[in-house]
Amino acid sequence: MTTPAPSFRGPRRPLVPLATALALCAGTAGAQQPAPKGPSKPPVAQAWIDVATFSGMGAGLGGLGGGGNNPLSALGGLFGVGGGGTVPFLSTQSGGSGGRYLDVTLATRANPQLAEGTQAVPAGLQLGPALKLLSPKDAKPVPGDDGDERVEEPSEKPKGRLLLYWGCGDTVRAGQPRVLDVAKLKPEDVAKFFISRRATQRGAHSATGRPHWPNPSEGKRVPDSGSLVGEHEFKGQGVPEGFKFAIPAANDLMPALTLSTADKAGATALEWNALPTARGYFAGAFAGKGEQADGASEMVIWTSSELPDTGFGLFDYQTNPAVERWVKERVLLAPTTTRCTVPKGVLPAEGSFLRLIAYGPELNLAHPPRPADPKAVWEPQWAVKLRVKSMTTAMPGMPSMGDMMKGEGSTAPGTPPAEEKKPGALDLLRGVLGR
16 A cells, blocks of 8 residues: 655745655645644655656757756756667656657665666566666765755856746737846846746656666667556665555656647747646747847747746646646646747747647655554655656747758759858857857
8 A cells, every 4th residue: 555755845945855755745636735743754765757758849959958957057958858779867858859768766775875676567668577777886976865956056157138928828918028138147137037936856866876777788768659557666685575556547658749830920829739647738938039239149038827937947847736836826837728829029930949848747655654643653665756747849930850851961953052051049049148
């Protein structure tokens, strides 16, 4: 028998040790219930499972970088992806050429130097009867299970201007855009402009003594018809016996998102397919307006939120309570939503990048259940966190990646030389950020 383990309740809260987190009671997903009182201990073993589905034009956006929560570098993370051969670890964060990805990390307090482990998986996953988890040899140990809610300051002073728009609709609303001249940055300007909600906890990660899959020994994408539904079991030296649990259909890999765009008298109409297990959606875009009269480059940021938000923290896994709350606040689009319009004049006819994320339900399990007696010490033997998302990218007015690949180097004889290539949105973004 298992019972849901707790999750953080929102962004920018003090970091909470796992022992404290497990002392909280999540109840049903998204329920805002008082935490029960009573002593508890961290689980002996902990597993993190991240799954992601990527589609669209994401493979064409590699090279933007964007690690951490730096608001400026996060522009790269907003659309960043990566990609062949043995699938690299943390592909659920970087994406690639599209497809379905799985990342797993295992840890046990009974063996901090755990070198390897296994995860028995259902036949429906089509990745074999068990995954072999290996600990990296060159990774640094992590300081503790604090979650990963952090804010990083810009590492260098950029240049240019950033324009922020928000909300779905045909026309730009009063009071927009917010403009940040990054050459004249002041702390109060940054705080006002870079509003970025985030409730992302630690998921799969690399650390010595914490074996993970995929790894250099083995790893591949999840087949399109693969499924996580069914019984799973972790084993390893120091991992408690009976680390078994079932993943229900509601927490399975999500289908791919299909995002279409269309011109709507100067506005950009977005439409996508509804995903059965989506708890909410969030869309964002950026585009370059080129060099202005004063020589400064301008970049436009737009998000689907009804409240100002750059989206830097939202294109990632979020906790169930945060998703539910932000849907009510209309920061995220409701799970029934399949359309949104970028207001007229916000995005140029071409050269803009759109990103859409669907948040799947997070699953938190721990065993044994919390004692009914609030005075009894809760000592869970194991806990597991499973995070699910589906993401896609579109480039309005741009040819498909296949067309661009076919067109490269295929100029017919006698064709006049092409005009000098104008800088694209990615070039302008790097210029604005001083890269």
